[in-house]
C-alpha cells in the first residue's frame with residue numbers, strides 16, 4: 001500500500017498525527033527533497049529505505065513504489081504542504097491504479113496556510129473579499145490562457161502565487177497590466193514556518209526590489225490583494241449579537 005502524505009509547510013510539528021504515524025511505520029519513504037523538511041525523516045524507523053524524488057522521474061518513483069509493494073512493504077510518498085496543490089499526485093495515483101496497487105491520501109497543511117499564519121492574516125475578510133485564488137504565473141510550465149495573471153487580477157480576491165518567486169518582476173508587471181494599482185499592498189513569505197522563514201509587506205511597485213533586498217527568489221509565496229492590509233473590513237456576522245444560528249440565540 002502507498003500512503004500519500006502531506007508533510008506540511010516546513011516546521012516538523014506541522015505534519016498531521018496521521019501522517020506522522022505513517023512516516024514512523026513506513027518501510028520505504030519517497031520524499032520531495034526540494035521542500036520537505038528532512039527532520040521529518042528522522043522519525044522513520046531504523047532500516048527504512050529513503051528516496052529523494054527530486055532526483056527521480058515519475059517512472060522511477062513508480063518503480064520504487066511498485067517493487068516495495070510487491071514485497072509487501074508499506075510505502076509513504078511524502079509531499080510538501082498538501083499534496084492536492086501542485087503535488088503531481090494524480091499521475092502517480094493513475095499509474096498505481098494501472099498496477100492495481102492500493103493507495104490513500106493524508107492531507108497536509110499547505111504553505112499558503114503557513115504563510116497566512118506567519119503574517120497573522122485572514123484571507124477572507126468580510127467586506128474585502130470572500131475568495132482566495134491559488135495560482136501561479138506561467139513559467140517553464142504553462143497556465144491555461146483564461147487564468148493568466150492579467151485576467152485574474154481584476155477579480156479583487158486574495159491571490160496567492162505559488163511557484164512564481166523566480167520572476168517577481170515579471171509577476172509585478174503582469175499584475176500592473178491586469179489593472180492592479182502600483183500602490184496596492186502585497187506580501188512575500190519565504191520558507192513559511194521554517195526556522196529561516198523570511199517575510200515582508202510592501203507596495204506592488206517595489207515588490208521586485210524588496211525581494212532582491214531580502215534575497216528571495218524561490219520557496220516563497222506572493223500574496224496580493226487589499227486583504228493584505230488586514231484593515232477596513234466588516235466584523236463577521238456569525239459572531240454578531242443579533243445574529244442567530246443553530247447553536248446560539250440572538251441577544252437583543
Ligand code: SAH
Pocket residue numbers: 009010035079080081082083084085086087109110111112114115161162163164165189190191192193194218219220221
Ligand atoms: N503542495 C505544496 C506546494 C508545492 S509547489 C503546498 O501545499 O504548499 C512548490 C511551491 O510552493 C514553491 O515554489 C513555493 O511557491 C511554495 N512553497 C512550498 N513550501 C513553502 C513554504 N514553506 N513557504 C513559502 N512557500 C512555499
